[in-house]
Amino acid sequence: MEGTRLFAACVGLMLSCTYANYGSWMNLGMQGLDVWRNPQIYVVGTSPLCGRIPGLSPGQRKLCQLRQDHMSSVGRGARAGIAECQHQFRHSRWNCSTVDDSSVFGPVLQIPSREAAFAHSIAAAGVVMSVARSCRDGQLASCGCSQAARPDHLDDEWVWGGCGDNIHYGYRFAKGFVDVREKEKKHKRGSVKFARSRMNIHNNEAGRRSVIALTKLNCKCHGVSGSCSAVTCWQRLPAFREVGDLLKDKYDGATEVTVTRRGRLRVTDRRYRRPTPEDLVYIQESPDYCRKNSTLGSSGTTGRTCDRTSQGTDGCGLLCCGRGYNTQHVTVAERCSCKFIWCCKVQCKTCRRERTIHTCK
C-alpha cells in the first residue's frame, strides 16, 4: 500500500523522487518541535509519527519508534547545529542556507565537499549536546544525570557529584541514531555511495568528539556565608559556539581523502598527515558557489552584502567573485544621545544616519 502510493508519487513528480533519495534526518530540526511534545494529537489513523517525518532512514524510524521521547531533543540538536552553521558561514559564499524540503540543505551537500563535512559534524555535535542536557534535566526515560567517573586531577577534598550533563549517553545515542543510516544499506565497495558513507561516518564522529574535547568541569562553593567550606563539581557541556568555532577550524584544515575498497581513508596528497578521528575529511573540492546554479543547488552570491575594505571572505573582492558590487546609501534610524534619568530609566533620541551598503553584482 505504502509502496504503491510512493510509486504513484514518483511517476507523477520525478523531482520529489530524486529529492526523497537524499532526505536528511536533520529535517527533524526543521519540523515544528511541538509535534514531539504532544505526539498523540498528530498521530493520524494507525500511522505512527515516526513514519510520517520525511528524511529519516528505515533504521532511524525504528530508533524513533523505540525512543520517541528522544526525538524532540534530536530535533533541537539538529536545529541548533543548522543555526550554528549559518553563524559560522555568514561571511562565506556558501552560507549554509536551507531549502524548503526534507533534504534541508538542497542538492549542494550531495557533493562530498568540506561544506558537507562541516554540516554533518555540527549536526551530530548538536544531538550529543541536546540529548546530554535532556538527560540531566530528567526529560528522558532511559537516562539521568551523568555517571562520569571522578576526574583524577580533582582536589581530594572536593565532592564529585551534583547532576552533570550526561555527555556519555548523548554521545552513544547520537552515534547510534546519526550513523545508522550510513550502515544499513550495503553499498558496493569502491562505489561513490560507499565512499560517501565512510566520509559521513568519519565527520559525524569528529563532531561528536568535539563536544567531548570541550567538556567542562563546573564547581560550586557551599558553606556559611560564602565560606566555601565544601566544593561540589560536576561535568558540564561547553557552549555550542565553542563547538562551532572548533569545527570551523577543523573545516579550514580539512583533509582531502580517497576511500579504499576496504573502507579506509587515504590522504590524497601524501605530503599531508593522516587525519585523526577529530579531523574533518572530504572527497571532492568544493564548487566556487559564485553563481546561481539550480542543478548544483548553489544560490550564488548576487545580492549578498559585502565589506568593501575587507580582504577576507566577507570582502567584496572574494564574496562577489570579481563581478564587482553595487553601492547604496540608506538612511537608518538609531537610538542616540541616551541619557540616564534618575531613577531608573534611559531616555534616547532617534537619530537618522546615512549608511553605505555594498552588495554583490
Ligand SMILES: *[C@@H]1O[C@H](CO)[C@@H](O)[C@H](O)[C@H]1NC(C)=O
Ligand atoms: C544566504 O545567501 C542568500 C543569497 O545568496 C540569501 O538569500 C540567504 O538568505 C542567505 N541565507 C542565510 C542563512 O544567511
Ligand SMILES: *[C@@H]1O[C@H](CO)[C@@H](O)[C@H](O)[C@H]1NC(C)=O
Ligand atoms: C551548474 O553546475 C553544473 C555542475 O557543476 C554544471 O555542469 C552546469 O553547467 C552549471 N550550470 C550553469 C547554468 O552554470
